[in-house]
Amino acid sequence: MNGDVGQAVSPDEAVQHEAVQHDELPDGALLGLDEVGAAPARGRGRGTNPLDKAETNGIPISETLPVARVVLDLQPAHLDQPYDYLVPATMAQEAQPGVRIKARFGRQDVAGYVVARQETSDHDGRLVPLRKVVSGEQVLTPQVLELCRAVADRYAGTLADVLRLALPPRHARVEKEPAPEQPAAEVATTPPLSSAWVPYRGGEAYLRRIQAGEAPRAVWSALSGVGTDLGTGVGTDASTDASTDTGTPHWAAAVAQAVRACTAGGRGVLMVVPDARDVARVTAALAGAGLGEDDVVRLLADDGPAPRYRAFLRALRGTARVVVGTRAAMFAPVADLGLVVLWGDGEETLAEPHAPYPHAREVLALRAEREGAAFLLGSPGRTVQAQALLASGWARELAATRDVVRGRAPRVRALTSVELARDGAAAAARLPSAAWKAARDALEHGPVLVQVPRSGYLPVVACSRCRVAARCGHCHGPLGLPHADGVPQCTWCGRLAGGWHCEECGWTGLRSVRVGSARTAEELGRAFTGVPVRLSSASAPGGVLDTVPATPALVVATPGAEPVAETGYATALLLDAAVMTGGTGLAAGTEALHRWLAAASLVRPGPQGQVLLVGDGAPGPTQALVRWDPAGFAARELDERAELHLPPAVRVAAVTGERTAVDAVVARVGLREDPGTGSGVLGPVEVDPDATGRGPAGRGTGAPSGGRGSGRSAVQALDLPVRTVLRVPLAQGDELARRLKASLAVRSARREGGTVRVQLDPKEML
Template sequence: METTPEQLTLEGVPAPRARRRPRAAGEVAAELPVARVCIDLPPAHLDRPFEYAVPAALSEDAQPGTRVKVRFGGQDVDGYLLERADEAEHEGVLVPLRRVVSPERVLHPATARLARAVADRWAGTLADVLRLAIPPRHARVEAEAAPGEPTRVAPPSPSATAWADYRGGPAFVQHVTGGGAPRAVWTALPGEPGTRWPDAIAQAVAAALLGGRGALVVVPDARDVDRVLAALEEAGVPRWAPGLLGGAVRLTADDGPSPRYRAFLAASRGHADVVVGTRAAAFAPVHDLGLVVCWDDGDSLHAEPRAPYPHVREVLALRSEIEGAALLVGGYGRTVEAQALVAAGWAHDVSADRARVRARAPRVQALTSTELAREGAAAAARLPTPAWRTIRDRLADGPVLVQVPRAGYLPAVACGRCRAAARCSACHGPLALHTAQGVPTCGWCGRMATDWRCDECGGAALRSVRVGSERTAEELGRAFPGVPVVVSGARSATGVVASVKDRPALVVSTPGAEPVAPAGYTAAVLLDAAVATAGSSLGVLTDAVRRWLAAAALVRSADDGGTVLLVGDAEQRASQALVRWDPVWLAVRELDERAALGLPPAFRMASVTGTREAVAAVVRRVTVPGLDVLGPVPVEGAERDAFEPDVRTLLRVPRSSGAALAAAVAASAAVRSARREGGVARIQLDPGELL
């Protein structure tokens, strides 16, 4: 008689679980009847996939990556279908999917892995990251019909001329062409058209395309997007249009929901193989990704202001590891975080030697109080005589750039008698003047102080404390009559000016809004240097040097007469880094100091800010080896109650324990969410500001 074989089990070891098909009301799909869904709800304790049954009628459209509607907590909520499975882990009856919002697959497996890694890295939730990664649906754009058989874009011509002056530059491009995944931190130099930073990025992108892979470029703002797209066209990579297979798309939120979603779908469907965009483009679904580029990683626009507050540089670093793509982090300056990648051996340094730097950079001079001592009382002038003379002499050959660190007219004023800071009588915010004859206005509540009187001495006269770009342009217009004055800035009447012509003009700009002169500026004057380095943030010095170098890079080389003047008593190391054109030296020193002081990026930190009880509850549940708890301390300017100000606690661990810290903080936040604890607690990993 035949007997059925019996699977033996060891004592104490659970028997293998029998495969179960889901139980659900109604007919379920014959194949892969279980859908695992990420629901779009913010509570941290819901940060896990939930199982639903796939109705047979929805089986064809309910594919991984599609948007779905599900029933959760007595209401219909949005979600993303992560995967289909044969069996369910849930013991009970599964609720069926309500409907498939669209059969368009917008969440690709690589994007899902990246989003999960970003959520874990910054102690966030997958739903929060997906809101950053995937733009809102635009049904009309999805329904747009293709114009017919697509035309394949011709491959670009190989070139690495813009990389010739950099040590390791040609090798990086060659490695990318060959299908490799090198990682580099690049310190860019100024140069002639064809050798500037957009041209170098375009040639690296072309190298990835020649190797049969796609590329992603993330820059701070829309002006930089336009410059990269123009350089790509010069390199043989055209703009994508419907009916083309290949080319580059522009992906920015400023373009509006329809163009943004159209560009996203072009990359998602594999029609475009290059994406150039701003912060959210870091998650763009480029097929067979071979190169990711982050330009000017120190710019604050790369830091996401919404939870879980990821930074583009770190997101692209994670993506390069997950998808095996090359990574290029570049800028005129060098951030301490980028230098940490080089110091750890994770990325290679790509920079020019001193001879190349001297050949391509302008002549830089710092006009400090020591250099101006011979001027006597005139040394205290905001525009000293040497700077005035340089502007006058160089205007004959072309435009001159004047960089001012503050926008507006008089962004800070004080009492003209006792020099006490002028404050609003309603909220005690700082007062500012927007025009010469204007009424002082509060920078916090916006009220006009029509009858302002000083609280200290009763005086009614005001004097300037900080001078903005508008007042500077007014003063320069009087000093140089007949010379056109162009003001560029987000708050100016003309907005941010993209470019100026190669003719005599005074261009007054705030940092980051400098227009481009095709042949370069003849000179640049960087005013109020002491203001730029007077902040208390960790990156104040490297950020000041980065802003100065970005302006100085628009000036002609020293051989062509280009001159840059730094006016003011800035911090000594920052001044030296600019004069020597050596941002790497400053970044190395800053990294060593932070390692000695236990500060990021040598250490990892978590900031917990909010009401005292809520912060204490979150911190109490975090247990990580080597944890150092700093605080709580009151947070200035964040009072919710006059008797109970907000507090901040910092959690610090060695970098090797960074992942454990993120996991512990996320677990504590999940407990807080599940228990519905009161108060407010804002959690941020690796905060940009610690003071």
């Protein structure tokens, strides 16, 4: 399939589709192989009468537009194409483009969507009638359909896979609810430009262009600050600034003003944020900017089937002009889309874990470009991918001057081993004396935030004598302690290891290797007697906290779970810096800096607040935090990756699975080595199935990792999955995706054995 709706085959012939219809991809250059894997062109342009080839069994067929072109929810890659069906006369009114249908495919009824109605079919074979119109609601809009096609093509996926991500499951009871009245059209007014955008170079001009109906694209480095600590001294009226509300982050208030400018121009807005807490903050800021419940709809997958579908229908029917949600909202059907906003693109929750694994940043960029909408990508830090958008000229930077940044940012100090050398042996303490004194002094003025990289109590333990990591005897996973009096427990399979002994030396004692947030909270409670200690993490008894009062307290949180203090934190302690930057991924440094800046942005600005980074983190992100310069760090990272032909300066694809299956998929791509451009094949290399959730498909339970004492035989080692990385210049990225998609279609049609997962722009290489 070439990605259009102009060519279709019948479902009967698709079922009989043989693998010999797909030629092998030739070796050599990547480019110039356009027709490989495309659906056979039968009768293109003939416009034959569909009633001449109908098998209706006496069912009357619609006299007008009797052919429905549909896309079906089919898993095999070689069946990823549109199909033509006849429209029974009884369904003529309901079977409109965008509705859900059931159609006969082979021996079963398959769900799908009508994408077009037409007079004729260019297919020579017989056509059969649709079986059922599930709902008359036109849930698949033309804009969303084209976006889904573009995403499927970009990530070498199928349209069916993307549609599963884009459209929520139907909820019949919600569809029958009376639709709310359409809000009256608002008279366009010029919203006041408050202090939230005044500090940024070009910020006010950006808002004016949005309100005028233009489509500017910007990467925004947001200033830090919370609540009443946002004053900039520019002399604006605080009553018009939503950021003066206690507990409202500056970024949420600034976004609310951008949204207000777009809606004042008569257009809709789509905003995607990392989690439900951010959704609540944005909606509160929008309410402060004058947008009420009738204007804004929340779209979250965690809300449940009925609320999610109700919110989806409000957006679809145009009863809400602004959609705010998590990753699931990036395909929301917003009418007359004028502004697309993404906050915090460095968060893991914005990367889709299901095939074809799109990232919200790429999806929203495609959408803004296709629908002519403005684009705003904001973050406390700066990912290398966002920097690449600036370097290519696709977007422009929105940032404050250095003097404004220094005035608004808290004072940052890195407590490295060199800095603490004068403390002698005490410098090795997890909470050195300088950090302890800073926290004690800050508690006199408000709450103190303590960021800990890991959740739990002691997530990793080792033998107290020989220091070898403690492993589970069943699956060889790492052992941890869930609480102080707990029995060692495997963090993979959950089995208890009450009779554990070291396989190296036979010792039964354990020592901590990694300290979690729960243990940190316990230690701080003993060190600061009489001070309340609040724990915020997914594994904590109280879960993730949203806000904390301005009263003195120690707030221990894992990255991404930091609650907002009403007037900002007096001090933040960022512990275990070496753990945060110790990852092996390309993005380890930028991710650590993003986490640190996200926490530091919640601290009071200027001399009122202080941030202490504790530990020997990598020099690059550590110095970037001290200087509060994520843009400079991202620019240097991008330059280094361009020199080394690493993403995002190039396009990469990871093919993971059983060796023979991976080799077959890669061989059909026919990628030619070109050291000058970085194009070529890297690998295959063995991949630990434990690190990928038991193989490439992520199925099953963990298997031994192959480490010491795992008991893996040589035969088992040969069964390890492998990964091959394909790398091409950016200009050939779309072609690489097409070749991989065609190769997967050949694999599907031939029913080749083994398991394979293809992922464009894999996270471990970003």
